[in-house]
Amino acid sequence: MISLTLSDFRNRQADLIAAAQREPVVVTSCGAGRRAVVVSPAFYDRALQALEDQADISAAAAARQETERISHEDLATELGL
Template sequence: MTTVSSAHFRAHLSEHLERAQREPVIVTSRGVRRRAVLVSADFFDRASAALGDAPYAAPPRSTQEEVMDEVMRFIQDL
């Protein structure tokens, strides 16, 4: 797996597209935060098929969202 900055990714796009055919390419922001992972089309197709109809899962809910849902259910039961 290769990790590159977003600036390097933009400057060398074709190189990274080729590399993604062999291994995932992690694109970082400011060298720290992972922004994206570039994978081959074949890998994406296999992953999408394995996940079914929803290749993009909903983001995890925050603790605050979970607590608010519990409070709302409690209020509705009153």
């Protein structure tokens, strides 16, 4: 992983965006630590999909814990069918 200051990033941004296609680039600033992490679109898409998958897994686990039953008629009414 590449790590550099914001001013260095500004001076070399074309090269660093190209480097971000291979590995994350961490942009730092004095007093604030990490300010940004530049990643490839493919990495971003995989990370976003993993977060969505995890949310779905958590929701499914919570639904399995529910003990309340709902009738087909009540469900259809709730869904406006």
